[in-house]
Amino acid sequence: MLTKRIIPCLDIINRRVTKGVKFANNIDLGDPVEMAVRYSDEGCDELVVYDITASAEQRPIDIGMVREVARAIRIPFAVGGGIATLDDMSRVLLAGAEKISVNSLAVRTPSIIADGARAFGNQCMVLGMDPVATADRARCPSGYEVTTRGFRERTGMDAVAWARRAEALGAGEIVVNSVDADGTRAGFELTITRLIAEAVNVPVVASGGAGCAAHLRDAFTVAGADAAIVAGILHTGHTTLGQLKHALHADGVPVRMHW
Amino acid sequence: MRAGAPALPTVLRTCTRTPRFLGPLTGYQLRAIVFDIASPLNQNLCLQHAQPLSDIMLAIVDYKAGNLTSVQLAFGALGCDTTVTSDPAKIRAAERVVFPGVGAAGSAMAHLDALGLAPALRDVTVRGTPFLGICLGTQILFDASEEDGGTVTLGLLPGRAVRFRPSDRRDKVPQIGWNQVKAARPHPLLAGIADESEFYFVHSYYPAPADPSLTLGTTCYAGVTFSSMVARGNVAATQFHPEKSGRIGLRLLENFLRWTPDT
Numbered sequence: 007m008l009t010k011r012i013i014p015c016l017d018i019i020n021r022r023v024t025k026g027v028k029f030a031n032n033i034d035l036g037d038p039v040e041m042a043v044r045y046s047d048e049g050c051d052e053l054v055v056y057d058i059t060a061s062a063e064q065r066p067i068d069i070g071m072v073r074e075v076a077r078a079i080r081i082p083f084a085v086g087g088g089i090a091t092l093d094d095m096s097r098v099l100l101a102g103a104e105k106i107s108v109n110s111l112a113v114r115t116p117s118i119i120a121d122g123a124r125a126f127g128n129q130c131m132v133l134g135m136d137p138v139a140t141a142d143r144a145r146c147p148s149g150y151e152v153t154t155r156g157f158r159e160r161t162g163m164d165a166v167a168w169a170r171r172a173e174a175l176g177a178g179e180i181v182v183n184s185v186d187a188d189g190t191r192a193g194f195e196l197t198i199t200r201l202i203a204e205a206v207n208v209p210v211v212a213s214g215g216a217g218c219a220a221h222l223r224d225a226f227t228v229a230g231a232d233a234a235i236v237a238g239i240l241h242t243g244h245t246t247l248g249q250l251k252h253a254l255h256a257d258g259v260p261v262r263m264h265w
Numbered sequence: 266m267r268a269g270a271p272a273l274p275t276v277l278r279t280c281t282r283t284p285r286f287l288g289p290l291t292g293y294q295l296r297a298i299v300f301d302i303a304s305p306l307n308q309n310l311c312l313q314h315a316q317p318l319s320d321i322m323l324a325i326v327d328y329k330a331g332n333l334t335s336v337q338l339a340f341g342a343l344g345c346d347t348t349v350t351s352d353p354a355k356i357r358a359a360e361r362v363v364f365p366g367v368g369a370a371g372s373a374m375a376h377l378d379a380l381g382l383a384p385a386l387r388d389v390t391v392r393g394t395p396f397l398g399i400c401l402g403t404q405i406l407f408d409a410s411e412e413d414g415g416t417v418t419l420g421l422l423p424g425r426a427v428r429f430r431p432s433d434r435r436d437k438v439p440q441i442g443w444n445q446v447k448a449a450r451p452h453p454l455l456a457g458i459a460d461e462s463e464f465y466f467v468h469s470y471y472p473a474p475a476d477p478s479l480t481l482g483t484t485c486y487a488g489v490t491f492s493s494m495v496a497r498g499n500v501a502a503t504q505f506h507p508e509k510s511g512r513i514g515l516r517l518l519e520n521f522l523r524w525t526p527d528t
Contacts, residue, residue, distance in 0.1 A: 007444065007445065007485060007486075008440060008442050008443070008444045008466075008486055009442060009443045009444065009463060010442075011442050011443065046511065051442065051443055076334065076335070076338060077338060077341075080338075080339060080342065080508070080509065080510070080511050080512070080514060080515055081465070081509060081510075081511050082465060082509045099332045099334070100332060100334055101334065102334040102335060102338055104335070104509065126331075126332075127331065127367055127368055128439070129367070129439060129441065129467045178439065178441070179441065204434075207434070207437055207438065208437055208439075209437050209441050209442070230435060232437065232441070232442065233442070262443045262463045264459060264462055264463065264513070265463075265511050265512060265513065
């Protein structure tokens with residue numbers, strides 16, 4: 007049986023892993039390569055590495071770091087942040103990453119999804135989106151609106167419609183990162199995750215709000231997510247991948263138990 | 266070599282470097298190896314192990330079907346230097362051949378034809394060179410694929426690649442992630458790997474061998490139990506990505522490097 011994936015997320019500033027709530031109060035958590043190796047040894051199924059300031063600083067992603075992570079671990083990882091062109095994608099993939107994650111760029115230039123999928127395959131193209139609940143059902147019938155630029159800008163786009171469009175363009179996976187749940191440790195935003203999981207035929211990754219194993223279980227069993235991103239609770243030592251996996255396994259959720 | 270140690274058998278003497286798997290040897294350990302080699306039962310194993318992984322001439326076939334970095338890095342982690350090549354002569358000269366691939370069958374076959382690689386692949390598989398297909402490389406070893414409106418593929422193994430047709434919408438296509446491989450029979454490539462270990466998959470099509478005896482491992486997804494690993498003679502192939510399957514995948518690749526197929 008295909009197992010549900012647990013994906014630690016490493017947010018990078020100046021080659022250091024950081025964690026802040028809604029991009030504020032960032033604290034230094036360690037070296038990205040060391041943390042990638044540690045999580046891989048502890049049984050994570052995949053990793054995401056976001057160069058979170060590359061876009062804002064209008065500089066390309068740190069390829070040297072991508073190469074070091076690729077050399078150090080033998081599991082798939084996705085890279086996001088600072089990717090603006092097909093050339094950028096090519097460099098990241100040739101450095102050893104498995105997937106490219108695009109977010110704000112895809113909202114501005116949706117054709118980048120199709121171009122990337124054509125050049126590298128759908129399985130390489132991950133659409134990240136940051137939906138927020140909205141009362142404006144006229145513009146956003148699902149009740150969720152896509153935001154960009156680290157939640158700072160609203161787009162007026164319906165989150166479910168955007169997920170469907172991204173799939174049609176060639177996105178091979180969709181990460182649903184709830185603005186409202188991010189950093190709260192109160193659980194994933196199950197409603198929008200489920201709406202998107204039911205709307206598309208590609209894997210959906212729940213993101214934002216992981217606080218304990220039960221939250222992951224709900225993302226998988228209630229919302230129908232195929233994978234879940236965890237960050238803060240692992241980085242701060244609140245829990246471990248082993249504890250999460252054992253709890254999920256005991257609850258009957260298929261997870262990879264041997265590595 | 267230290268004074269007083271017994272003479273090395275020829276095969277070990279010809280090694281220019283200490284075999285990695287042995288580490289530093291004492292005279293007593295060397296004597297044990299000499300005795301081992303004297304036993305006909307162990308002879309193959311010892312001769313095989315005597316070649317350091319770094320000395321193996323391993324060709325990774327490059328036919329513009331996806332990114333080969335992970336495959337190179339994985340073999341690099343085992344201490345094996347690889348040659349990534351589109352040159353039929355280098356493929357024919359290699360001691361072992363890895364045939365990876367990500368993408369679509371139609372364009373993969375077009376690239377293979379344009380590069381004139383099909384005859385070289387046929388030669389090495391017929392000649393007995395240990396050969397490992399991965400993902401799309403595995404699918405196009407068969408006669409045909411359903412992909413791209415039906416594609417005639419290499420025909421080195423009997424069967425075809427067929428698409429997942431899930432009846433349950435929750436089964437996404439492609440299958441992306443870690444799934445179990447259940448061994449259908451023992452094989453040197455599976456040595457030291459627990460049965461039903463998980464490997465990393467990314468695929469929409471899967472191999473359907475015409476001869477069930479080809480199947481080495483099976484995996485369940487989208488309502489089917491498919492052949493996720495096949496082997497016949499010197500040709501082995503996985504639908505999953507051992508190069509991205511952590512420590513267990515690395516063990517499979519190491520097994521491939523040490524594998525002496527029955528001929």
